Amino acid sequence: MTEQNRLTEQTSGTRLDPWFGAYAERTRGMRASEIRALFSVANRPEVVSLAGGMPFIEGLPLDVIGEAMDRLIRTRGTRALQYGSGQGEESLRERITEVVAMEGVEAHPDDITVTTGSQQALDLVTRIFIDPGDVIVAEAPSYVGALGVFRSYQADVVHVELDADGLVPAALEATLSRLAAEGRRAKMLYTIPNFHNPAGVTMSVERRPQILEICRRHGVLVVEDNPYGLLGFEDDPYPALRSYDADGVIYLGSFSKTFAPGYRVGFVIAPHAVREKLVLASESAILSPSNASQLAVETYLDTCDWRAQIKDYREMYRERRDALVGALAEHIPAASWNVPVGGFFVWVKLPEGLDAKSMLPRAVTERVAYVPGTAFYFDGQGSDHMRLSFCFPTPDRIREGVRRLATVVNAESELVQLFGTTAQPDDDPTDVEIPSPDLA
C-alpha cells in the first residue's frame, strides 16, 4: 500500500452503526444475507414460490369469519380490547383442551399457557431452561425458527439422524450417551413428530414410546412442536407424545396452520411447575397475549365448523402435495424425496454434486424459489437438500414451479459436472437464510 499517498492522522472511520460494538453476542446471526435478499423477489406474482410456509388463507370462509369478528367487537369489545391475563383467556384454554383431545392429549385448562404464536412458546421454553452453552438435541434437519431461538439463547444444538419413520431411537440413544460421556448433558430434545418441517416425515407410532423412554432415562425434557398434527392426509391424527407422558413432555400447539396465522395465537401445555414459570416468563416478555386475537380464535371455534374447515384444508393440501410429488417424478427424476402424509413440506435431495444455496440465484432468474437445506441445520450441513413447500401455490402453479426448477437443476448439473464441484457446507450457518414470514 502506498504510504506516500496516505494521510495517517485519521485512525477510525465510521461503521454506519454507532452501537456496533455494543450488541450482545446473541445477535451475531441477526443480519441480512445474500440469500435472504434473493427471497425478496419471491413475493412477486411472476415467481412461483415453493419457499415459504404460508397457509392458504383464501380457503377460509372470510365472509362468515368477518361477521363473527364484527359481532365479537360489538358484544365483547370491552374485553377483547383490554389487557388480559398472562396465562391467556380461560374460555379459550377450555376450547384448546377439546382441540388437543383429538390427538389424545388430556389437558386441564390450567396446564395451558396461551402465547403469541407457538414461536413465542418456543422462546419461553428456551428462556426458562437454557443457559449459554447448554445442549439441545434436535432432529437433522430441524425447524429453522427453532434453531434461531436456540442460537439467540446461545445453546449448542446437536443434531440426531432422522429417517422415514422420524427420529431414529438408536441414534438418539447413541448421541445422549456420547454427550454424557463427554460430560455434556442434553437438557432438551426438540422434536416435530408430525409432518416434519422441513423433512416432511412423521415419527412412527412404534417409535414414540421408545423415544420417550430414552429421554426419561437420560433425564432429558421433550419439547414436542406440533403445528401440523391435525393436517394429516390419510389417517386419524397421530397420538401426541404428550399423550404418553404428561410429566416429561412440553407440547407446543398453534392455530396458525389450522385457522389463521394473522391472529398469532399459539399455546404451550406443560407440567404444573413448568407452567408457573412459563406464565411468569411470558408476563415479563409481553404482559399478556392479545385478548382480541384470543377471543377471535375462540369465536371462530364457537361459531364456525372448524373441524370441517380442517377437513377442507387437508383435502386441499393433499391435492397440492400430489401435484408437487407428481411433478418432481416427471421433471426431476434424478432427485429423491419423501412423500409426506400431511403438513406443508417435501424435503428434496438434489442430484449428486448440486448445492442448493449456490443454485438459488439461477432459480430466482427462472422465477422459482425454494429454501436451501443449510437453513435447517445448526452446523452448516444440508447444502445438498432443499425444502419445497406446497401449501400456498395452486396445483397448476406448483407444477409450473417444478418445471422451472427442472430447468435450474439441469443447468446446474451441467455446471457442476463441468467444474467437478460438490455441495459445500455453509461457511457461516448463523446467517438468516429463510424468507421472512410474509413472503410465500
Place this chain on the structure above:
Amino acid sequence: MTAPAPDAATTTVSSGTVGPVVILAGGLSHERDVSVRSGRRVADALREAGVEVQVHDVDADLLRFLRETEPALVWPVLHGASGEDGSLQDVLALVGVPTVGTGPRRSRQAWSKPVAKAELLQGGISTPDYVTLPQALFRDLGAQTILDMIVERLGLPLVVKPVQGGSALGVTRVDEASQFPRAMVDCFSYGDTALIERAVDGIEVAVSVIDGPDGLEALPAVEIVTSGSYDYDARYNPGPVEYFTPARLDAEASARVADVALRAHEILGLKHLSRTDIILDAEGTPHVLEVNVSPGLTETSLLPQAAAAAGYELPTLYRRIVEHALAPTH
C-alpha cells in the same frame, strides 16, 4: 458547500400542474431488495425537498400507471438486469417521459463489465487485466485446461464475477487454484458469462460523480476498510466495514482518483450520477474495478456517504439531480 436555491425548473416539479416524479424501485432482478431500499430513501429525500413523488414497482401495471399519471420525470432507482442494462430505459424512451440517469445505449455498454473495461482502457484508464469467458466455452474446450491457462497468465489471486450485475453478487476472490472451480460455479449461477480479473491489492475507494448544473462534480472518495471481502453482507449490514470519508489520501492521490472517476463517467457517456470503484495500488496507480450506472442509494450506500462529506443534504442533492434532468437543454 452550499447547494443552489430552487429555480424555475424546481417550481415546475412541485407545482402540481404537471405530473409527479415517479421513482421506479424493485423489479425482478437479484438486487430487488437493494433497489426497494434505495428507492424508498430517494423518495423520502425528494418529498422532504418538496417534490411530489410516487414510487412504483417494475411490473405489468407500470405502463398503465405511467400513462395515467403522466409524470414529469421518471427516476429508475433500479439495480440489476432490466433496470441497469438499458432495456427499461428503452421502454421509458418509447413512453416519451424524461428520466434521471444514463440513456439506454450507454447504459447497455456500461452494464457489461468487459465492454466498459475495454472502453476505459481505450480512454487511457487502468483496469485490472482480465478475460471474459462464457460457460459454453468451458464446455467446448475443457474447463480445467482453461482454468489452468488463466492462472498461468493472470496469476493468483484472481477475482471471478458475473459480467453483469452489482452488489458483489456472484463475486468470489480466488487465492488458491483449488478455489477456482467453485468460484466459477457460483458466478455462472448469476449469469452465463464470467469476467475473471487479476486481483489488485491496495486502498479501496469509491468515487461518486454527480452531473449538476455546474457540470460534473466528483464527490469525496469513500475509503472502504474491511477485514474480509466487501461482499453483499459487508455492503448491507452496518458494522463490519469501516468507511473513511473523505478517504485517507493526500491531496494528490485524492485528485487522481477524482480525475479517474470523472473521466470514467465521461468516457462511458453516463448522466446525472455514477459511482466508480477504484483500487489505488502500491505505486499509487488507480485501477478502476467497476463503474456503476445506478449506484446504490440505501442507508449504507457509498454515494449518500460521499454527499454528506461534501456538505450536501440528500434532499437538496436529489432535488438538484431532478432539476437537472428536467432542464430544457437536457
